[in-house]
Amino acid sequence: TYYMSWSDRKDYNPLHKGGALEFIINEQKKSKEPFRILPFTAEDIQNVKFKTSVAIPNTLVTYRIEDVSGYSSLIPNDIYQLFIYIQTHDLNRLYSKVLDNCFSSFNLPYPITNYRSKILDLLNVKYFLVPNLFVLDGKNTKRVYSGDCAVYENEDYLPRAFVVPNF
Numbered sequence: 001t002y003y004m005s006w007s008d009r010k011d012y013n014p015l016h017k018g019g020a021l022e023f024i025i026n027e028q029k030k031s032k033e034p035f036r037i038l039p040f041t042a043e044d045i046q047n048v049k050f051k052t053s054v055a056i057p058n059t060l061v062t063y064r065i066e067d068v069s070g071y072s073s074l075i076p077n078d079i080y081q082l083f084i085y086i087q088t089h090d091l092n093r094l095y096s097k098v099l100d101n102c103f104s105s106f107n108l109p110y111p112i113t114n115y116r117s118k119i120l121d122l123l124n125v126k127y128f129l130v131p132n133l134f135v136l137d138g139k140n141t142k143r144v145y146s147g148d149c150a151v152y153e154n155e156d157y158l159p160r161a162f163v164v165p166n167f
Helices: 020-030 059-063 077-088 118-122
Strands: 036-039 041-045 048-053 125-130 141-146 150-154
Touching: 020 059, 020 125, 020 141, 020 150
Parallel strands: 036 125
Antiparallel strands: 041 048, 125 150, 141 150
């Protein structure tokens, strides 16, 4: 069920009362505009292996929570190419006929590990979900929830659509 969003909802765990997902859903109800989140999913940091994952890719879609991570088969090609550029800074690797191997797994692109990346602002990421043992210390991030995991708000996120008067 990691891939299919039409699975029977009873196959999923019920929404944890008072948990981070309930917090995000309540924020969606209060918000006049849509937003995305970035959940922490990594197998290791600086070659230290651990099993800490806030949400496996695509599993939050059943709760109507949009996240910017996901399996590559469900990511539009232009977004995937943007991720490749963020990862490599090499224009020659964009839109090649060969599947790029710049991620830990070509089917699981997690190119944005830097929560301070301005790309996340452009991708409409309002919240970061991270394990409680991590602290995101940025001038534009603030912890807004702590429980089963921590939720940080990205105060610089941009709306889903906006007009750019100049660049």
